[in-house]
Each structure stands twice: as C-alpha cells, then as structure tokens.
Amino acid sequence: MAKKNRPDDPDDCPSFEDALNELEQVVAKLEGGKLALAEALAAYELGVKRLKQCFQVLEHAERRIELVQSVSDAGQARTQPLDDAEQDDLAEKGAARSRRRTARADVDAENDAADASSLF
Numbered sequence: 001m002a003k004k005n006r007p008d009d010p011d012d013c014p015s016f017e018d019a020l021n022e023l024e025q026v027v028a029k030l031e032g033g034k035l036a037l038a039e040a041l042a043a044y045e046l047g048v049k050r051l052k053q054c055f056q057v058l059e060h061a062e063r064r065i066e067l068v069q070s071v072s073d074a075g076q077a078r079t080q081p082l083d084d085a086e087q088d089d090l091a092e093k094g095a096a097r098s099r100r101r102t103a104r105a106d107v108d109a110e111n112d113a114a115d116a117s118s119l120f
Contacts (some may be wrong), residue, residue: 014050016057023050 014022026047029035035043070078 013053016054019050019053019057023047023054026050 013019026043029043030040030047072078
C-alpha cells in the first residue's frame with residue numbers, strides 16, 4: 001500500500017502518486033467536455049484540492065534538498081542545507097530565483113563580450 005501524506009485523514013489525503021493520478025483523470029474529464037456543469041465544478045474543486053496536495057508534498061521534499069550556493073574554483077559544489085523552519089512565501093522565492101537567473105545572465109553576457117572582443 002502506498003504511504004499516505006497525512007496518516008490522520010487517510011481517506012482525504014492520498015499519496016503523492018495517487019493524488020497526481022487522480023488529478024490527471026480530473027483534467028482528462030474536464031478536457032473531454034462531456035460533464036454537466038455541476039459535475040464539472042465538483043471535478044474542478046477536487047482537481048484544485050489534489051493540485052494543492054501535490055504542491056505541498058513537493059515543497060516539503062524541496063526543503064529536504066541541499067541548496068547549491070556556488071561552485072569553487074576547484075569545481076567543488078558549496079552547499080547549504082535548506083532551513084526546514086524557514087517559511088518563505090512564493091514571491092520571495094520567485095524574487096530569489098530571478099536574482100540567480102539575472103546573475104547567471106550577467107556572467108554569460110560578460111563572457112560573450114570577452115569572447116567577441118577576442119575574435120578580431
């Protein structure tokens with residue numbers, strides 16, 4: 001039997017795999033367009049519920065993964081464990097992700113500029 005996310009309410013909280021499978025079935029039914037309005041609304045609500053459950057499981061798993069901060073000159077990854085108590089909201093996470101992408105883009109642009117100047 002698959003492990004449940006919350007053992008206190010086993011009927012309402014399936015495993016990640018079961019929730020994802022159920023979500024896929026709901027999406028297929030809704031895309032089929034053959035449900036009555038009331039059935040479509042109920043299916044949609046269930047789909048949103050399963051989607052939230054999947055995101056919660058993934059968020060918990062993400063907290064358990066070490067975050068790679070940088071790479072040393074020797075090629076060794078410098079890591080920092082994610083703080084499980086830290087409760088960043090999605091906007092803060094998105095801003096941090098944006099900063100990392102911008103920093104990488106700036107480094108790539110500098111490298112491209114250096115390469116372009118050496119071509120001639």
